[in-house]
Amino acid sequence: MIPGAVHGTDELITNFASVNFLNLQRRADVMDCLVDATRQYGLGSGGTRVIQGITPAHVDMEQTVARYLNKEAAISFATGTVANIGFINAMAGTQQFMQGLAMVNRDVVFVYDRDAHWSLWKAAEGLKFGERLFSFQHNSVESLEEVLRKLRGKRVVVVFESVYSIDGTVAPMHELVDLCERYGALSYVDDANGFLVYGPPNRNFHVEYEGMLRATFIMVSMKKAVGLEGGLIAGPKDAIDSFELISGASSFTAGVLAPAAAGTAYITRLLAYEEPQIVDDYLAKVADFRSRLLDVELPITDTATCFTSVVVGDEAKCVELYNAYLEQGIRVPPYLYPAARRGGAVLRIILNAGHTEEQIEHFIEVSKNFRDQKML
Ligand SMILES: Cc1ncc(COP(=O)(O)O)c(C=O)c1O
Incomplete structure (x- = not known):
């Protein structure tokens, strides 16, 4: 708005x-990019990613964002909320696809920062607290360590945000990722709020953002600095590729509209490298x-x-x-x-x-x- x-x-x-x-939709070049992509691909998605594939604009966006976040690959979803739901579904679920092809993540447990966004808690609603879902005090390294110590021997995914939009706090990301590495846990950082704003050495929180780049997965929303709609998860290529099938969020609901994908690739390059x-x-x-x-x-x-x-x-x-x-x-x-x-x-x-x-x-x-x- x-x-x-x-x-x-x-x-x-x-x-x-x-x-x-950043109000970027008001820029003439951004508008041109959105209008050109609408002319080329249309506005409606036409269906889900799994059913009908994605456009070159989506591929460009995913590669551009993965490169910016220093990850092997990225996959996009209709919104950041859908990305979070897809991630937890993929990492928590057990599914038999066809004979000989199954995903069994029944033993994976999740450790959340207590102040994590609604979408993350919603995504974990089906996981029993104290059995498969645990929490640590907001941004507290000591509290996370206490929980991880008790979960030794389990497959663990630690979930937290970079910048918390309610109080503006920034996670001590090096320390949290250090702990994940020490305890053999995967890390998932929701960077909906800081994407394309924080990271470069001349800005606040550069050190924290260097820590974020070490996380296994980084999720971003296109609603904030980019100013469009959509979400992406970046991480190791084999996992990202598998999310297309096992997240459910690429099979059962529409993805990012092609003009928003084109606009996101354009704005990412603009903010990260050009201006x-x-x-x-x-x-x-x-x-x-x-x-x-x-x-x-x-x-x-x-x-x-x-x-x-x-x-x-x-x-x-x-x-x-x-x-x-x-x-x-x-x-x-x-x-x-x-x-x-x-x-x-x-x-x-x-x-x-x-x-x-x-x-x-x-x-x-x-x-x-x-x-x-x-x-x-
Ligand atoms: C931390 C965080 N995660 C996820 C989301 C959801 O993103 P989206 O609006 O793209 O669904 C938000 C949105 O405000 C957010 O602040």
């Missing part, structure tokens, strides 16, 4: 909710925004990622504040349980590369007034 988006009515509001934070300045400029704008929020003493989350939240705590108060901002023409969404922890409600503020100084100033002025009135 655009930074001055509508709210289901004709009334214009300023949107601080959209995770399409990384786009992201550098955006992060500088975020840093400036955060310091202005701190100047008016807004109680924002500590970690300086592009995911900034105002910590509210009480859920009812959080919804009240959301409505109060809306009355001032600003949309900042309340994140309540299960998106946030119980009693840990936040208002999440996403700055958009397209926000004007006037829109930012208005947001700060309104926030300052709420702060002065002790509403925050």
Whole structure:
């Protein structure tokens, strides 16, 4: 959505909710790429990957993303949520395909960061907690080690996120991957939020992102920096190839629309190699925004990622504040349980590369007034 988006009515509001934070669909060259691919391939998918195969745009996207993430191969899914569901289904399931061809992963157990995204918990819904599903405290290396020690001898997959979008925290990825390697566990990092934003040496969290590249699997969503729809998992080629069949998510539901695949390949090359300045400029704008929020003493989350939240705590108060901002023409969404922890409600503020100084100033002025009135 655009930074001055509508709210289901004709009334214009300023949107601080959209995770399409780089606003790249507004660029003429990106639009050309999307329109050209629509002309070439059409918009509808026409069916599932397993049934009808994929277009050259999909192949280009998967190879481009795999190369960027330093992995042998990548496979795409309709959304990041479908990718997560497909991954857990593939790694947890037991299926007999035909005589002599079976997948038996009945003994695999999963260890999740407790604050993992809804889609990951949803994917594991059929796994009994304490038998096949375990958790460790958010981003805690000690807590993960305690769990892994108890699971010695089992086939284990450790699942965590790179950047947590509710509180902006970043996982200690070297340390978590070190532990996985020491205990012979596979690692799966959900990098929905940091894809194409973090990693290069001149940006924050470079070291953590070097650690992420060591993980067995990396999942990304195309909804955030890319600003389109879809998800990918990158990893070892034999495993990635097998996911086409055993994830279920390539057999029973449609994949990424071809124009979105073409757009993702284009935007990945743009942000990673051709114009990384786009992201550098955006992060500088975020840093400036955060310091202005701190100047008016807004109680924002500590970690300086592009995911900034105002910590509210009480859920009812959080919804009240959301409505109060809306009355001032600003949309900042309340994140309540299960998106946030119980009693840990936040208002999440996403700055958009397209926000004007006037829109930012208005947001700060309104926030300052709420702060002065002790509403925050
Ligand atoms: C950490 C994380 N994983 C997965 C997803 C799901 O991605 P998608 O919206 O592409 O389904 C999100 C989306 O917000 C996310 O934040």
